[in-house]
Amino acid sequence: QVQLVESGGGLVQPGGSLRLSCTVSGTIFGIYMAWYRQAPGEQRELVARITTGSTTNYSDSVKGRFTISRDNVKGAVYLQMDSLKPEDTAVYYCNNYRSPWYWGQGTQVTVSS
Numbered sequence: 001q002v003q004l005v006e007s008g009g010g011l012v013q014p015g016g017s018l019r020l021s022c023t024v025s026g027t028i029f030g031i032y033m034a035w036y037r038q039a040p041g042e043q044r045e046l047v048a049r050i051t052t053g054s055t056t057n058y059s060d061s062v063k064g065r066f067t068i069s070r071d072n073v074k075g076a077v078y079l080q081m082d083s084l085k086p087e088d089t090a091v092y093y094c095n096n097y098r099s100p101w102y103w104g105q106g107t108q109v110t111v112s113s
Contacts, residue, residue, distance in 0.1 A: 002026045002096075003104070006093060006094055006107040007023075009107030012110070012111055013111070017083075018084065019078060020109075022076060022078070027075060028070065028076075031098075032049065032096070032098050033050055034068075034094065037092045044093070048068040049068065054069070067079070079094075088109060
């Protein structure tokens with residue numbers, strides 16, 4: 001069973017930055033990966049995705065502020081988040097975009113002054 005471990009979240013002021021990491025217990029070679037988030041009382045939403053060839057796609061709400069990347073050798077996916085806004089507050093998760101594995105615990109991101 002593949003395990004996902006997200007880390008790097010925290011409390012940050014508006015306009016600040018965070019870099020999230022996701023480590024996968026199995027290989028991510030050939031796996032289309034994505035980051036999602038879920039705010040309190042909201043459904044989980046797709047934030048960014050990255051193909052095996054590192055082509056990226058972003059939701060309109062984060063485009064230009066977030067950057068997804070991957071390291072196939074390390075089995076890791078990253079999310080660089082800049083110019084953070086209060087509405088970015090959520091628990092962030094990574095997963096296999098096409099065939100989701102069991103979800104990890106996620107990492108809490110709180111943007112507040």
